[in-house]
Amino acid sequence: MTSTEKDLEFENLLTYLRQSRGFDFTGYKRSTLMRRVSKRIDLLSIENFVDYLDYLEVHPEEFNYLFNTILINVTAFFRDLSAWEYLAEQILPNLIKNKKTSDPIRIWSAGCASGEEAYTLAILIAEILGVEQFRQRVKIYATDVDEEALSQARLALYSTKDIQTVPDELRQKYFDLVGNRYGFRSDLRRSVIFGRHDLLQDAPISRLDLLVSRNTLMYFNSETQGRILSRFHFGLNYAGYLFLGKAEMLLMYSGLFTPIDLKNRIFTKISSVNMRDRLLVTGNSVYEESSKRLSRQLRLRDMGFDTVSIAQIVIDNTGILVMMSEQARTLFALSIKDLARPFQDLELSYRPIELRSLIERAYTERRPVNLTNVERYLPNSEKQYLDVIITPLQDIDTNLLGVSIAFHDVSRYIKLQEALQRSQQELETANEELQSTNEELETTNEELQSTNEELETTNEELQSTNEELETMNEELQSTNEELQTINHELSNRTSELNNTNTSLISILKSLQSGIVVIDSSFNISIWNYMAEDLWGLRTDEVLGQSIFSLDIGLPVEQLRSSIRESLSKKKQFEEMIIDATNRRGREIKCYVAITLLLGLDIQGVILMMVDVDKVTSMISTQDIKERRQEK
Structure with a gap:
């Protein structure tokens, strides 16, 4: 396999990880990333990235092992320095400015591992507020499910290698040398509270100004991510900030958070959330039962939509594909993976007809847009005809929620209409042919008589042709004799050339x-x-x-x-x-x-x-x- 083919297979694997789990590893160094993934597939005795992608589809639990392999020793002080610099320069000052001088500042570091990122947060905020204000106002809750990692975090002791990413001036200010290790300042350490917390089972920490969860979501499937993100949304204050890892993009959860700086993975909370999302974070039995009833109703609605006899899709007002019927999946070769993708990225948005401009027209005019007999070319070179209805979806308050697009296959009716037109034309043609046939029969007798005369003439021509063939045969014989003479001359020249070559070789040897x-x-x-x-x-x-x-x-x-x-x-x-x-x-x-x-x-x-x-x-x-x- 060439290196180009291998690179292409690897890029396809990264695309699959981004589309199936929403994690973008394209910002990582390619050589390191490929080496770590290759290490994992070697352990499984898999030959190439294509087979490994198939393995992931069959064994979803493999995602955990893959991410553990990719993110070996990724926790560190000031990991991804540019993201922390943006947080320190843009986000934290704005967060503090919007608080009263006496208001507490609450921060949650979810999935804190051995505590480096929690202490990084403490350093940055202490630099802005000052040590005294930090002790009085700031609480940083750092949680993880790994008790061993939490024990190490509570000790707050790190080796020289661990703190090499901390700038010298901050190292001297916030760390004390304890033997051959560095300990975080004990007076500030009291403001960092470590505890075991299961993101799925335990209630979220609330009234948060900032929630940091870097490369933790990637260990969960899409449904679980949605539950965790709903809990994060619930725990944050109005306009609170969410700080994620480099590979996490929230492609499917734009209704909960909106990006402030997508490059550095910093998002802010969207205040309006529907009841379905809120039910994900409630713990009492009443809300759980409501959630189950709502879930059944939603499944019933989805099944009813999925089984309609026409191809239909629904796009929200941000341009994201949110629903599609089974007929739509079959007709346009869509899959579940296409849900939550921007509609403009799908081939359906411009083929068989440019739909994006028509959607804008439906939004502007606030009425359905109808198209008839839209031609669609199928792979077997046949044509399909569709009637397309683009209907804007409006909420009770007349706000536009999105658009529904229905595709009615009218090929059968078009073909039937064409067949009727062809039949009518054939009947008219048949009448004309009958009239002309009578005229042709009349002339046929005359033609037969003339044909007899032509046959007699043809016989004479055949006799003369035979004589010409005999003459040509004689000419061919003479030509054959000339070719034999030429062949003899060529043989003589070949012999002369061989002699010349022999002489040349003898001369070269004699030199x-x-x-x-x-x-x-x-x-x-x-x-x-x-x-x-x-x-x-x-x-x-x-x-x-x-x-x-x-x-x-x-x-x-x-x-x-x-x-x-x-x-x-x-x-x-x-x-x-x-x-x-x-x-x-x-x-x-x-x-x-x-x-x-x-x-x-x-x-x-x-x-x-x-x-x-x-x-x-x-x-x-x-x-x-x-x-x-x-x-």
């Missing part, structure tokens, strides 16, 4: 120099035996290989520019002496001559290579022989 011929792509086409003797590579090992890819004692890179100049006709001949190492490992001085090989076009370059020392030795020996003969 006492290494001869290498390379083409215009630097690939070797000739490598004589002296080149083999010099560099230790056989001809069959180098033919077709690039001269620059050879691992020989000749530094071929030094020849690159000269070879390029020869191929570009800047130089037709160049010679040089290069330090090299022959196949026996002996350092030599190699004489290299580079000559341009020309044909109809530039064919390549000839390299002649000679061991200078060897040639010198041979010349000296020859001189000695000649002197002896003279004596």
